Amino acid sequence: MSSEEAWPQRRGNLDFEEAIRCKYVTKNNQLGDGCFSVVKECMNIHTRDLFAMKLISKKTVQGKLWLIQREVSLLKDMSTRIRELELSGAQNHDTFEGHHHVLQLFDYFETAQHIVLVTQLCDHGDLYENIIEAGSLHLARQARPYTACLLSAIHFLHENGVVHRDVKAENVIFRRRVTELSEFARRGSDYDPTAHDLVLADFGLATKLNSSEDELRECVGTISYLAPEVMKCQGISRLPPAEQKKIAPYDQSIDVWALGVLAYFMMTGYMPFDCDTDAETRKCILEGDYYVEDGLRDEHDADNSLFWNFIHLCFNVNASERPSAHDLRKHPFVRAFFEDSDPSEPFGNRIRLQKSVSSSSLHKLQTPSRSVSSTSISHLGSSESRATIKRNASRDEELNKIRETLKKTLSMASLRPAQPVRNANKDNSTFMLAPVPPTGSLMNGCLSLTPESKSNFNTPPSLSRTASSNNISPPASASTALTGMDSSSSRKRAGARFDM
Numbered sequence: 001m002s003s004e005e006a007w008p009q010r011r012g013n014l015d016f017e018e019a020i021r022c023k024y025v026t027k028n029n030q031l032g033d034g035c036f037s038v039v040k041e042c043m044n045i046h047t048r049d050l051f052a053m054k055l056i057s058k059k060t061v062q063g064k065l066w067l068i069q070r071e072v073s074l075l076k077d078m079s080t081r082i083r084e085l086e087l088s089g090a091q092n093h094d095t096f097e098g099h100h101h102v103l104q105l106f107d108y109f110e111t112a113q114h115i116v117l118v119t120q121l122c123d124h125g126d127l128y129e130n131i132i133e134a135g136s137l138h139l140a141r142q143a144r145p146y147t148a149c150l151l152s153a154i155h156f157l158h159e160n161g162v163v164h165r166d167v168k169a170e171n172v173i174f175r176r177r178v179t180e181l182s183e184f185a186r187r188g189s190d191y192d193p194t195a196h197d198l199v200l201a202d203f204g205l206a207t208k209l210n211s212s213e214d215e216l217r218e219c220v221g222t223i224s225y226l227a228p229e230v231m232k233c234q235g236i237s238r239l240p241p242a243e244q245k246k247i248a249p250y251d252q253s254i255d256v257w258a259l260g261v262l263a264y265f266m267m268t269g270y271m272p273f274d275c276d277t278d279a280e281t282r283k284c285i286l287e288g289d290y291y292v293e294d295g296l297r298d299e300h301d302a303d304n305s306l307f308w309n310f311i312h313l314c315f316n317v318n319a320s321e322r323p324s325a326h327d328l329r330k331h332p333f334v335r336a337f338f339e340d341s342d343p344s345e346p347f348g349n350r351i352r353l354q355k356s357v358s359s360s361s362l363h364k365l366q367t368p369s370r371s372v373s374s375t376s377i378s379h380l381g382s383s384e385s386r387a388t389i390k391r392n393a394s395r396d397e398e399l400n401k402i403r404e405t406l407k408k409t410l411s412m413a414s415l416r417p418a419q420p421v422r423n424a425n426k427d428n429s430t431f432m433l434a435p436v437p438p439t440g441s442l443m444n445g446c447l448s449l450t451p452e453s454k455s456n457f458n459t460p461p462s463l464s465r466t467a468s469s470n471n472i473s474p475p476a477s478a479s480t481a482l483t484g485m486d487s488s489s490s491r492k493r494a495g496a497r498f499d500m
């Protein structure tokens with residue numbers, strides 16, 4: 001955590017302070033950026049709690065405002081659900097509690113230039129960077145618990161009717177810790193405790209499947225991670241409605257496919273279906289033709305065999321036969337992280353099936369480029385030595401300690417624990433949705449200055465007041481407010497993700 005001096009300081013001018021209505025200050029440096037947003041660390045000047053502030057440029061999302069509305073709405077629903085779970089004190093005996101690993105929204109508002117989402121603060125860097133830096137992740141210590149943790153988060157989303165649609169390494173970030181969990185590591189834990197910090201972020205393409213009648217046919221996502229049924233929707237918007245209906249809709253099992261891609265990427269350092277050209281990649285995805293490098297498969301190694309079987313099940317081109325996130329929790333590759341009563345279900349004989357994998361030379365065994373559709377490549381990741389997870393007798397005890405530590409210290413809470421906490425309920429919960437905004441105040445941006453301008457406390461209050469009066473919730477008023485903006489930047493997203 002940076003020192004107090006790192007934050008912009010007030011200057012003691014009461015008139016000026018009165019004029020300043022935005023309760024957040026930001027640091028100038030970025031935590032990260034995407035095709036249409038910049039993410040900065042911010043502090044609530046009243047509570048001194050730290051958050052991440054995602055500033056989405058209105059210019060960039062011009063014409064696609066509904067995407068942001070959908071993202072905010074989903075994050076709000078999820079955060080409310082998580083709060084309910086936290087308050088109910090529901091017991092979960094899984095190693096990873098899915099809802100702890102979904103990015104939390106705490107506040108949102110609008111300024112003249114930006115739509116602003118205030119979320120749980122995570123560390124700089126993401127899982128993509130981790131994998132690239134390491135070449136590949138250790139199967140037993142990292143790839144397996146990371147996969148289990150993400151499976152848990154995906155299962156939570158699916159249980160709540162949400163399909164993420166952009167599960168990928170770039171969208172997995174790491175919760176910021178206050179207290180190290182080094183004790184757990186020192187005592188010889190059998191996996192990397194960082195697995196407890198994974199947070200699934202970027203709900204920009206996520207959507208709700210409210211009922212079995214809802215049908216998804218948009219071709220959205222990142223090409224390397226696209227399931228075949230999504231791929232089949234490519235170009236659908238150009239078809240007449242009657243033709244569109246002939247294409248089979250997809251459902252949440254596309255996230256299971258993407259999890260398989262991500263697990264494969266963690267294990268090997270490259271992507272399972274990427275080829276020289278997008279057309280070849282599409283063909284391989286449609287056929288479920290993934291590559292397994294000689295030497296990476298070791299039938300005499302139980303962990304290794306289970307990993308490939310897990311991958312094989314995720315890569316079932318027939319979505320109706322692909323196991324659900326709920327079912328996959330019982331797969332022997334990850335089962336140790338979940339408390340399920342009947343370990344033999346639901347795989348039975350299926351567990352022994354192995355795909356005869358492609359040896360096609362089309363596949364590119366190289367590092368994928370960040371967030372794009374698969375091509376730029378620099379090196380081949382090395383395979384890791386295998387290790388066997390030994391179940392630690394005191395595992396449950398250790399887990400409880402981890403949970404307690406997490407609840408007390410992780411996530412968004414102030415990084416200055418000695419400081420008095422205003423909201424008593426916050427003491428034991430990492431996930432309190434404070435600060436709750438007073439009625440009619442900063443939410444919706446009607447009183448907000450452009451937050452980034454507060455970095456130096458010197459922006460005249462008149463700057464953003466007039467134009468920032470739009471609520472991003474009601475589609476009509478919000479889209480009216482954005483009419484006439486430059487459309488060029490909205491095209492930038494196409495390079496990173498499909499949206500056709």
Ligand SMILES: Nc1ncnc2c1ncn2[C@@H]1O[C@H](COP(=O)(O)OP(=O)(O)OP(=O)(O)O)[C@@H](O)[C@H]1O
Binds near residue numbers: 035122
């Ligand atoms: N809460 C957070 N804490 C720390 N860093 C974050 C947080 N949210 C996002 N980031 C960083 O900012 C980057 C961009 O965020 P995000 O993916 O949400 O933006 P985006 O514009 O939707 O990106 P994309 O181009 O993938 O659609 C992330 O890859 C991550 O590195």
